[in-house]
Amino acid sequence: MSVKEHSGNYFIPDPSPWPIIGMVSLLTTLIGAALAINGVAIGQVVIVAGLLLFFYLLFGWFRDVIKENLSDCYNKQVDTSFRMGMLWFIASEVFFFLSFFGALFYIRNIALPWLGGEGYLGATSEVLYSGFESAWPSHGPRELGGDFQPMGPWGIPAINTLILLSSGVTVTWAHWGLKIDNQKQLVRGLIATIALGLLFVSLQAYEYGHAYAELNLTLETGVYGSTFYMLTGFHGFHVTMGAVMLMAILGRSMKSHFSAHNHFAFEGVAWYWHFVDVVWLGLFVFVYWL
Amino acid sequence: MTTTTLTHDEAHHHEAPQGWRRWLFSTNHKDIGTLYLLFALIMLFLGGASAMLIRMELFQPGIQLIDPDLYNNLVTNHALIMIFGGVMPAAAGLANWMIPMMIGAPDMALPRMNNLSFWVLPAAATMLILSFVIPFFPGGGTQINTGWTIYPPLSLQVGMSMDFLIFAIHLLGISSVLASINIIVTLLNMRAPGMTLLKMPMFCWTWLVTAFLLILVIPVLAGGVTMLLFDRHFGTSFFDAAGGGDPVLFQHLFWFFGHPEVYILLLPSIGVLSHVIPTFARKPLFGYKSMVGAMLAVATIGMVVWAHHQYTVGMSLGAVTYFMIGTILISIPVGLMVFNFIATMWRGAMTFETPMLFAVSIVLMFTFGGLSGVMLAVVPADMQYHDSMFVVAHFHYVLMPGAVFGLFAGVFYWLPKWTGHMYDEKLGKIFFWTNVISFNITFFPQHFLGLAGMPRRIVDYNVMFTEFNVISSIGAMVFGLSHLLLLYIVIKTIRGGKKAENRPWEGAKGLEWELESPPAFHTWTTAPQIK
Numbered sequence: 001m002s003v004k005e006h007s008g009n010y011f012i013p014d015p016s017p018w019p020i021i022g023m024v025s026l027l028t029t030l031i032g033a034a035l036a037i038n039g040v041a042i043g044q045v046v047i048v049a050g051l052l053l054f055f056y057l058l059f060g061w062f063r064d065v066i067k068e069n070l071s072d073c074y075n076k077q078v079d080t081s082f083r084m085g086m087l088w089f090i091a092s093e094v095f096f097f098l099s100f101f102g103a104l105f106y107i108r109n110i111a112l113p114w115l116g117g118e119g120y121l122g123a124t125s126e127v128l129y130s131g132f133e134s135a136w137p138s139h140g141p142r143e144l145g146g147d148f149q150p151m152g153p154w155g156i157p158a159i160n161t162l163i164l165l166s167s168g169v170t171v172t173w174a175h176w177g178l179k180i181d182n183q184k185q186l187v188r189g190l191i192a193t194i195a196l197g198l199l200f201v202s203l204q205a206y207e208y209g210h211a212y213a214e215l216n217l218t219l220e221t222g223v224y225g226s227t228f229y230m231l232t233g234f235h236g237f238h239v240t241m242g243a244v245m246l247m248a249i250l251g252r253s254m255k256s257h258f259s260a261h262n263h264f265a266f267e268g269v270a271w272y273w274h275f276v277d278v279v280w281l282g283l284f285v286f287v288y289w290l
Numbered sequence: 291m292t293t294t295t296l297t298h299d300e301a302h303h304h305e306a307p308q309g310w311r312r313w314l315f316s317t318n319h320k321d322i323g324t325l326y327l328l329f330a331l332i333m334l335f336l337g338g339a340s341a342m343l344i345r346m347e348l349f350q351p352g353i354q355l356i357d358p359d360l361y362n363n364l365v366t367n368h369a370l371i372m373i374f375g376g377v378m379p380a381a382a383g384l385a386n387w388m389i390p391m392m393i394g395a396p397d398m399a400l401p402r403m404n405n406l407s408f409w410v411l412p413a414a415a416t417m418l419i420l421s422f423v424i425p426f427f428p429g430g431g432t433q434i435n436t437g438w439t440i441y442p443p444l445s446l447q448v449g450m451s452m453d454f455l456i457f458a459i460h461l462l463g464i465s466s467v468l469a470s471i472n473i474i475v476t477l478l479n480m481r482a483p484g485m486t487l488l489k490m491p492m493f494c495w496t497w498l499v500t501a502f503l504l505i506l507v508i509p510v511l512a513g514g515v516t517m518l519l520f521d522r523h524f525g526t527s528f529f530d531a532a533g534g535g536d537p538v539l540f541q542h543l544f545w546f547f548g549h550p551e552v553y554i555l556l557l558p559s560i561g562v563l564s565h566v567i568p569t570f571a572r573k574p575l576f577g578y579k580s581m582v583g584a585m586l587a588v589a590t591i592g593m594v595v596w597a598h599h600q601y602t603v604g605m606s607l608g609a610v611t612y613f614m615i616g617t618i619l620i621s622i623p624v625g626l627m628v629f630n631f632i633a634t635m636w637r638g639a640m641t642f643e644t645p646m647l648f649a650v651s652i653v654l655m656f657t658f659g660g661l662s663g664v665m666l667a668v669v670p671a672d673m674q675y676h677d678s679m680f681v682v683a684h685f686h687y688v689l690m691p692g693a694v695f696g697l698f699a700g701v702f703y704w705l706p707k708w709t710g711h712m713y714d715e716k717l718g719k720i721f722f723w724t725n726v727i728s729f730n731i732t733f734f735p736q737h738f739l740g741l742a743g744m745p746r747r748i749v750d751y752n753v754m755f756t757e758f759n760v761i762s763s764i765g766a767m768v769f770g771l772s773h774l775l776l777l778y779i780v781i782k783t784i785r786g787g788k789k790a791e792n793r794p795w796e797g798a799k800g801l802e803w804e805l806e807s808p809p810a811f812h813t814w815t816t817a818p819q820i821k
Contacts, residue, residue: 010395010396010397010480012317012318012396012397012401012812013317013401013402014317015307015311015312015315015316015317016315016317016402016405017314017315018402018406019315019402019403019405019406019408019409020314020315020405020409022406022409022410023406023409023410023412023413024413026410026413026461026464027413027416027417027461030413030417030457030460030461031417031420031454031457033453033457034417034450034453034454034457035450037453037519037523038449038450038453061402077479077480080479081399081400081475081479081480082400084399084474084475084478084479085399085400085403085471085472085475088470088471088474088475088505089467089471091505091506092467092471092505092506092508092509093509095505095506095507095509095510096509096510096512096513097513098509098510098513099509099510099512099513099514099543099546100513100517102510102542102543102546103513103517103528103539103543106536106539106542107528107534107535107536107539110536111531111534111535111536111538111539112534114536115531115534115536119606121604121605121606128531129531138534139533139534140527140530140531140532140533140534140535141531141532141534142532142533144527144530144532144533144534145533218525219520219524219525219526220525220526220527222527222533222534222535223526223527223528223533223534223535224534225526226517226520226521226526226527226528226533226535227528229526230516230517230520230526230528
């Protein structure tokens with residue numbers, strides 16, 4: 001029976017080794033990580049082994065998916081499944097970031113005022129941290145990490161905002177190219193997006209170096225350092241992931257894998273890129289600016 | 291319709307693949323469902339064994355068998371294993387087996403990812419078991435003595451076991467989120483033509499809402515434990531007041547996940563009940579639409595009432611009042627569900643096979659647990675009950691009947707469909723009665739213990755609590771051992787027994803009963819038309 005005979009034909013893949021390899025690689029990496037952060041020497045080797053297996057898994061799994069896609073296994077319904085799956089995955093990512101934003105709001109609006117003695121619940125601060133006045137940025141009543149300067153919004157962060165916003169434009173421009181089967185526009189748009197993404201990550205890295213070397217703003221700078229580095233760090237990690245995904249898509253575009261009607265992989269990555277973009281706007285406003 | 295492959299022959303798709311590859315590399319929802327259920331069964335016994343050790347220690351005041359840190363570690367593991375290893379995988383197993391058969395789909399929407407979400411679970415279980423084993427070795431650090439809530443600052447002081455536990459939680463989260471994405475996509479995209487959302491079987495509805503909750507709250511838990519990891523090892527101060535953080539922040543993050551988690555455990559079982567009760571009352575479910583609405587209300591309100599788990603921690607008066615009112619509000623939609631079940635049974639032609647016995651016991655005992663929950667929701671009262679054995683009794687009345695008995699009902703209800711054999715009804719009834727009676731012997735006295743002031747999570751207790759603890763411990767031993775009978779019944783049914791018809795229950799409705807028992811390896815390869 002061929003695919004074409006049944007319009008309702010839904011592709012179910014053959015038994016696949018990738019999920020179980022995924023399990024082994026995750027387990028290896030995390031056992032390695034747990035050992036390494038506790039100073040067990042072999043941990044780092046185990047992490048590397050786990051990650052290598054993980055990259056092997058990514059290559060293998062996506063190679064299978066791409067092959068299936070190119071041999072027309074996926075009908076409209078399968079395509080919808082992929083789209084919905086990607087959207088719900090991004091939804092879960094949004095809530096991951098919300099936990100860190102939530103922590104930031106809680107600390108700024110509730111925890112610090114209490115420590116500074118506000119309200120009837122703040123009475124203990126006189127005993128514990130007498131004289132501490134709540135303000136933001138703060139490294140707490142014990143001034144962990146020593147004197148520091150906060151990261152202002154109007155230098156690199158503002159430039160980075162422009163960079164990420166324009167990368168959102170270039171990826172959309174690439175999408176327009178794809179929709180009219182203009183491969184040149186697609187490839188150029190993607191290259192521009194990747195370049196902007198990498199520029200963003202490099203500027204972030206430079207900013208971190210500047211913060212550590214000149215502002216004495218480190219991960220240990222009380223709760224300001226904690227929230228600053230965790231939020232921007234996880235975001236930077238996601239941008240890096242997004243850039244890697246874009247590179248994969250660029251490679252596939254150059255091989256003309258996509259057509260005006262069949263390009264879920266491109267759109268999935270583009271959505272992801274826009275998501276990273278939106279998170280950055282939240283970061284710029286709440287971490288750098290306000 | 292068959293599935294197409296890249297290579298050549300499609301014929302082998304009609305038959306199950308053979309050997310170990312069938313299970314390790316599976317892309318078949320039925321096989322993956324079986325794997326989920328098997329895993330859950332193993333974890334049920336592991337979690338049960340730790341509970342029996344706890345009750346053995348509490349048989350008498352004083353410290354007899356296990357030292358306090360080990361005791362606390364067993365309490366921690368009992369909770370984590372039962373919640374993440376027992377109930378959630380069992381519910382996911384039911385979902386995998388039943389959802390495609392109920393909605394007329396050939397399989398889950400993303401079959402390979404389906405297998406990944408299962409196989410991440412054994413990895414998480416390995417990490418969890420490692421976290422328990424490591425402290426027994428020299429240099430392994432202290433036991434995890436925090437309870438499953440892993441509150442800082444205590445969790446900041448535990449040795450490397452805590453890192454294994456944190457990573458286990460990450461893995462469990464990955465598994466749950468992937469499984470949830472798959473279930474949502476299957477339900478939204480794979481229904482047979484003509485099956486509108488409001489014609490969808492109730493079990494599917496409950497899982498749709500459950501999966502939605504999981505996607506929203508699991509990442510928050512992942513974020514919370516990640517902060518914990520960074521506080522432990524990389525010098526951040528999210529939960530350290532000296533640096534401007536707040537240990538209570540972790541409690542908010544944890545319970546933002548933890549309270550919806552209660553509904554995540556509960557709702558699939560409510561879904562099972564919505565099939566079992568109509569079947570054995572031989573009447574359609576009373577108020578289908580109101581059930582759906584009530585469930586959505588429970589999920590929505592359930593997302594915003596988390597802090598009732600932490601009344602005593604010192605929140606502002608406005609905050610605790612809000613959380614109290616929100617929590618009590620939940621009893622309205624939950625009550626509506628209970629009344630719907632009662633109205634379904636009203637004047638039905640009822641028979642009491644094992645699944646129905648479990649279902650009726652759930653309606654009774656879960657309501658009881660719900661009512662003690664309303665007591666705990668009231669702030670001034672909770673100030674007295676907090677962290678007492680009353681709380682233990684309350685949530686076991688909610689979670690054992692509400693979640694686990696519902697899963698038992700589902701297993702007995704669908705076993706004939708899965709295996710093609712009828713289970714031994716007489717043994718099933720014996721299992722039900724020993725199970726439900728010993729459950730009540732175990733947990734009912736704990737209400738009194740709690741009201742009299744016995745704190746929970748403590749290895750020793752005042753001699754005045756001895757009598758009720760003895761009763762409770764005896765009940766727990768019977769309760770724990772009674773599950774061996776379940777194991778026996780399941781194995782016996784798999785191996786043989788009276789042949790099950792396609793529709794072994796007279797009153798059963800739904801697409802899954804139109805398939806053979808046991809169903810073919812691939813079912814609904816041509817989607818049925820729903821009128």
